[in-house]
Amino acid sequence: MRISIDSGVCIGSGMCALTAPDVFTQDDDGFGTVLPGKEDGAGNPLVKEAVRGCPVQAITAGE
Structure with missing residues (x-):
C-alpha cells in the first residue's frame, strides 16, 4: 500500500x-508528512484509520 x-x-x-x-x-x-521509509504502510492497521480520520481527505493509500 x-x-x-x-x-x-x-x-x-x-x-x-x-x-x-x-x-x-x-x-x-x-x-502532515509520511515518515521516511514508511511510504508503503508496512502493514500498519492504523493507516486506514488515519486516512478515514483526515478532516480534509489529504491522505491517500493505495496500490
Missing part, C-alpha cells in the same frame, strides 16, 4: 500523526 499526503490540501490538524505515529509525523510548519 502506497501512502501519500497532498501538501496542498493538508491543514495540519495532526490527526494522522496522532492516529498512526509510527507512519506519520508533522513537519516544521505543522503539516
Whole structure:
C-alpha cells in the first residue's frame, strides 16, 4: 500500500500523526508528512484509520 499526503490540501490538524505515529509525523510548519521509509504502510492497521480520520481527505493509500 502506497501512502501519500497532498501538501496542498493538508491543514495540519495532526490527526494522522496522532492516529498512526509510527507512519506519520508533522513537519516544521505543522503539516502532515509520511515518515521516511514508511511510504508503503508496512502493514500498519492504523493507516486506514488515519486516512478515514483526515478532516480534509489529504491522505491517500493505495496500490
